[in-house]
Amino acid sequence: MQEIEISGKNIEDAIANGIKKLNCAKEDVEIKILDEGTSGLFGLMGAKPAKVLLTLKNNITPSRKNAVRETADVDSDLACKNVEKYIKDIISMMNIELKDLKVYYKDGIVEAEVSTDNGSLLIGKGGQTLDSLEYIVQLMLNTNSDTRVKVNLDTENYRLKQQERLKVLAEKAIEYVKRTKKIYRFDPMSAKERKFIHMYLENAGGFDTFSEGEGAMRKVGVKLLADKK
Numbered sequence: 001m002q003e004i005e006i007s008g009k010n011i012e013d014a015i016a017n018g019i020k021k022l023n024c025a026k027e028d029v030e031i032k033i034l035d036e037g038t039s040g041l042f043g044l045m046g047a048k049p050a051k052v053l054l055t056l057k058n059n060i061t062p063s064r065k066n067a068v069r070e071t072a073d074v075d076s077d078l079a080c081k082n083v084e085k086y087i088k089d090i091i092s093m094m095n096i097e098l099k100d101l102k103v104y105y106k107d108g109i110v111e112a113e114v115s116t117d118n119g120s121l122l123i124g125k126g127g128q129t130l131d132s133l134e135y136i137v138q139l140m141l142n143t144n145s146d147t148r149v150k151v152n153l154d155t156e157n158y159r160l161k162q163q164e165r166l167k168v169l170a171e172k173a174i175e176y177v178k179r180t181k182k183i184y185r186f187d188p189m190s191a192k193e194r195k196f197i198h199m200y201l202e203n204a205g206g207f208d209t210f211s212e213g214e215g216a217m218r219k220v221g222v223k224l225l226a227d228k229k
Helices: 012-024 064-071 076-092 119-123 123-140 156-182 191-204
Strands: 003-008 029-035 050-056 096-106 109-116 150-155 207-212 219-224
Touching: 003 012, 012 050, 012 219, 029 064, 050 119, 064 207, 076 096, 076 109, 076 123, 096 150, 119 123, 119 150, 123 150, 123 156, 150 156, 156 219, 191 207
Parallel strands: 109 150
Antiparallel strands: 003 050, 029 050, 096 109, 207 219
C-alpha cells in the first residue's frame, strides 16, 4: 500500500498535487483531509497550506512511465539553485553556521547535503527539525511549476542511518508476523519513515501493510497476505 501526505494552496490543489505525484486517477485513491489550511494576509503572509493524505487503493500502482515523463519538464538547474538559496537563508535565520552545502539533481530528485557546526540542532529530536526544514524547502520550491520536484535533505548521513534503523525494525516485524501469524504494529512514525516501511515490506513479499491513527500518532501495521496464512 502506498500513501503520501501532500499540501497545496487549498484542499483541491493538494489533492491535484497528490494525484499527479502518484500518477493515478482521483478514484484510485482514498482521500483524508489533514488540514484545511488558511489563506493568510494577502494570500501570502501567514498562509498555511492545506494538507491531505492520499492512499492508493488495493491493487493500484503508480505509473512509472508517467513519472519519468513528468520529470523531463522540470528545470533541474533552477530547482537546484533555488534549493541552495532557500537552505542558506533558513539556516542563516536559525543562527547555525553553514560549513558546506552540496545540491545536485539525481533520478528526478534534488538532493541536498548540508554540513553545519551543529548537526544535532539541525536534525532535532527524531529528525523532526530536518524533516520540517525539508518540508519548508519543498513548499517553497513548489510555488514555481517549473521546479516542482521532490527534495531530499540530509546532514551527517542521518537519512542513511535512519533507513538502517528502520530496516532492523522491519526485519523484526517480519520475523514476528511469520512466527505468530498476527498483526505487528510499529510505534508512531513520520510520513517519510512510514513510506520507507511500506516500500521495504512490499519488496519483502508476502505481507500487507496499512496505516492507522491520526497526526503524530499515525503508525504502520503489517500482516501476512490472506493467501499466505
